[in-house]
Amino acid sequence: MPPDLLNLPSYRVLGVDENEHDYRISAESLDPPKECPHCHSVHLVRFGRRDQMVRDLPMHGKRVGLYIDTRRYRCQACAKTFYEALPDIDDKRLMTIRLTAWMGKQAIKRTFSSIADEVGCTEFTSRAVFSDYVNELERTTRFETPTWMGIDEIHLIKPRGVITNIQNNTIVELLKNRNKDTLINYLSNLGNKENIQYVAMDMWAPYRDACLTVLPQARIVIDKFHVVKMANEAMEKVRKGLRDRLTLKEKRGLMHDRCVLLKREHDLTDGDSLLLSGWLKNYEELGLAYRLKEDFFKIYDCVSPDEAQGSYLMWKQRVTPAIAEAFHDLICAWDNWTPWVLEYFNHPVTSAYTESLNNLIRVMNRLGRGYSFEALRAKILFAEGARKRLNTKPIRKNREMNGSPELGFALFCAPDAGTKARKPRPTKLEKSIQMENLELNCGSDISTLVDLIKNGLL
Numbered sequence: 001m002p003p004d005l006l007n008l009p010s011y012r013v014l015g016v017d018e019n020e021h022d023y024r025i026s027a028e029s030l031d032p033p034k035e036c037p038h039c040h041s042v043h044l045v046r047f048g049r050r051d052q053m054v055r056d057l058p059m060h061g062k063r064v065g066l067y068i069d070t071r072r073y074r075c076q077a078c079a080k081t082f083y084e085a086l087p088d089i090d091d092k093r094l095m096t097i098r099l100t101a102w103m104g105k106q107a108i109k110r111t112f113s114s115i116a117d118e119v120g121c122t123e124f125t126s127r128a129v130f131s132d133y134v135n136e137l138e139r140t141t142r143f144e145t146p147t148w149m150g151i152d153e154i155h156l157i158k159p160r161g162v163i164t165n166i167q168n169n170t171i172v173e174l175l176k177n178r179n180k181d182t183l184i185n186y187l188s189n190l191g192n193k194e195n196i197q198y199v200a201m202d203m204w205a206p207y208r209d210a211c212l213t214v215l216p217q218a219r220i221v222i223d224k225f226h227v228v229k230m231a232n233e234a235m236e237k238v239r240k241g242l243r244d245r246l247t248l249k250e251k252r253g254l255m256h257d258r259c260v261l262l263k264r265e266h267d268l269t270d271g272d273s274l275l276l277s278g279w280l281k282n283y284e285e286l287g288l289a290y291r292l293k294e295d296f297f298k299i300y301d302c303v304s305p306d307e308a309q310g311s312y313l314m315w316k317q318r319v320t321p322a323i324a325e326a327f328h329d330l331i332c333a334w335d336n337w338t339p340w341v342l343e344y345f346n347h348p349v350t351s352a353y354t355e356s357l358n359n360l361i362r363v364m365n366r367l368g369r370g371y372s373f374e375a376l377r378a379k380i381l382f383a384e385g386a387r388k389r390l391n392t393k394p395i396r397k398n399r400e401m402n403g404s405p406e407l408g409f410a411l412f413c414a415p416d417a418g419t420k421a422r423k424p425r426p427t428k429l430e431k432s433i434q435m436e437n438l439e440l441n442c443g444s445d446i447s448t449l450v451d452l453i454k455n456g457l458l
């Protein structure tokens with residue numbers, strides 16, 4: 001039997017038994033205690049022993065139990081007795097520390113019960129080990145505070161808040177709900193929150209109010225995507241309202257052609273145009289709704305807030321009473337959120353970000369079954385393959401562009417592989433992170449998360 005079977009340098013293997021499912025490895029610590037833990041006297045005598053069973057990493061498809069011959073001592077100075085401390089063992093879980101670390105990582109991509117089966121512990125323990133692992137990651141990880149922050153909704157069992165870094169295309173936090181207090185609590189505890197310049201969000205008043213309270217310097221931007229999708233919804237309402245007046249055959253035809261109605265005019269094929277003109281000619285309301293939908297999208301071609309507001313007011317006058325109800329939500333949204341909707345024309349949010357986040361929202365329902373929110377949150381925030389670490393190489397170009405050496409612009413993100421760059425002098429924040437031995441990262445890359453979920457790797 002090889003002496004390094006265990007590959008745990010602080011133990012000596014005394015014997016190995018195995019059956020179909022289990023290895024039973026007897027071992028002893030190579031590190032006897034040097035002094036009494038109570039009075040630090042070095043005058044110790046042996047005072048019995050016991051076998052301590054500890055779980056270790058599964059090996060060759062079998063569960064591994066270490067039976068550690070644990071020695072008991074009596075201190076001649078203070079007369080107290082004690083068992084030797086076991087190195088590399090998590091006393092709380094009766095597992096090797098390397099096993100708990102492995103279980104934590106495994107739980108990001110596997111169910112608790114499958115890990116419990118493989119290791120030979122209960123599902124309860126498997127969950128508890130994972131919870132410890134996540135707490136440790138929380139303690140040692142700092143996500144870079146985005147200069148451009150996105151706050152959106154994502155469905156994980158129920159609606160949750162998702163905080164993103166728009167410039168890096170990453171997720172930096174998942175909030176358990178969409179309440180104002182939850183967001184205020186999160187934002188208040190962020191480091192460098194005064195560096196947040198823009199917050200892009202959907203039209204959800206608790207988010208706006210939380211940002212106005214905690215981030216007075218940040219500009220709130222309603223992303224184009226959230227507004228124009230309401231124009232599509234308005235047109236759909238008109239289409240559905242039409243159904244009652246149609247024959248069964250016409251109804252089927254209209255259902256079939258709905259995707260043509262939702263297409264942008266410039267994306268229509270010749271065949272599409274022919275289909276569309278038929279519907280629009282025969283049904284005046286649908287014709288108007290389509291035109292209004294298209295022209296609403298065109299407002300977003302404006303280059304300034306004033307121009308956009310002017311176009312919108314002209315557009316609004318064309319909404320006739322016959323279809324006013326269908327367009328009511330869209331008009332209310334613009335009128336109630338005007339300053340923040342118009343802010344988009346000063347600071348358009350990149351469409352690449354919105355698109356990848358929507359891709360993620362679409363595949364998200366493949367996750368979720370059998371996991372708690374906490375586990376799902378950890379999967380997303382701490383998925384190893386998706387983590388963007390902060391590379392400390394400064395980009396001169398960005399410094400010049402921005403004119404200031406702020407953290408958000410002075411650093412850039414690189415995927416895990418990382419580039420070998422000459423190290424610049426660390427900033428104050430980097431120094432404190434190094435001193436506290438923390439890892440600063442930019443969050444989970446959204447596109448990578450989508451790929452991991454699609455391939456069943458998360």
Ligand SMILES: [Zn+2]
Binds near residue numbers: 038039040075077
């Ligand atoms: Zn003692």
